[in-house]
Amino acid sequence: MLTNLMDYLSSGSNIMFFIFAVLAIGGAVSMISLTRVVHMVTALALTFISLAGLYVLLNAEFVAFVQVLIYAGAISILMIFGIMMTKHQGEEEEEPKRPWHNGLLLVGVLGLFGFLFYAIQNSTFPAQALEVQEKNTLEIGKLLFNVHVIPFELMSVLLTVAFIGAIVVAKREED
Template structure:
């Protein structure tokens, strides 16, 4: 067993654990923290794959921006803490959820094992961060800017809606 294998195993268990916590926790703030933990673990896996740029993007965009956006949404809207016993009202929900997840896992594993993998490696020297930057800021600058404007409008709309709820 190499150190890389142990690091991969620990990071994947942390990512899976964070995802499980996010699904099972009842408070929304705790769910966001578990999601951020999962995102950090995935960034660590990117570092193990020698994709430092993707790890940095993972931390900046997903862990930072998405988690902060979710926390803003939580703070700006009124929500009731439902922490009731939903499992007592729906006893079959857990069984059907488990069967659905098991079927999905089986389908994914079947596709993985029956997909032919190419034996030759790709030439990664042609794909650099500089070429990605040129592509984003030359060829895709309009969609990039439109997406940022759309996100800004969505944030302003959420603030306006939350303010209307607070005034009434």
Template sequence: MAVEVLWWLFAILIVGTALGVVVSRSVIHAAIFLLVALAGIAGMYVFLTVEFLALVQLLIYGGAVAVLVLLALMLTRQATGGERISLNGPQAPFAAIAAIGLAAILVASAVVTTWPRLVDDPDAVPLGRISEVLFEDFGATFILVSILLLVAVVGAIILARQEDAE
């Protein structure tokens, strides 16, 4: 029972902070909301008994992505005291309608459908099993992703370092 209560707390936290990301009026607040939302999702992975994934989520999103975003915010800083422009475009109301519609459809389909359930009470996923699957069954994909990462790093460095020559 306690687990369910905790789950709902986490769910509310995630949805609340995710809403914070999209409606907050300060980019910095949005970034911090994003970080909390992502950490909450790491909590969700713990509920799903995939602790390894939760830690990966914390390491990559909390330690790297959120920091990158904050760093980018520092570099593209908003003028303090200057007149703030609205962070939302004029299309925001329509976007809201679309998003609410989408949410309604997704939630309805999730709740209405009877999902075939193979596992009722999942056990913790052993780490050794994950590494086997990751490196053996998905070995080629793993290498492709590695190459993708390398290319992304090189590309990011080239983009960021280029001097204003043109």
């Protein structure tokens, strides 16, 4: 079983997959574990960027670019802007102390990881022929502007209306 792991980690792309997967999972767990909202948004941005790295490893450069541009950039900045615009109390509520909580959580996580590792190591996956497009961004553009042009334009109108609505709501609260 350990030889399978060593064979897996002998490739550079597999090592990068492991690093990006650990960062994505770590960022997601940190996001739900942290108590300060700004720290949560930073952990969420780490998760978004790690997912973009996974998309690059899957040869989906366009999806990775959109992931970084829209989610890691725009959504994270929008969340931080929303945090800055709202009023927060200076005091935070203290959680009750649970001494065994972290220990039981660690045992559960290690047990789940061990079970998943054992199941993946003992399973066989059929080999499939993978047909990779040379210019996948060009193909996405052709599909987007030929086949799916109506939904694309409807989404742009919807986002414009939502943006205008957000400005109107912000102006009302300011007055």
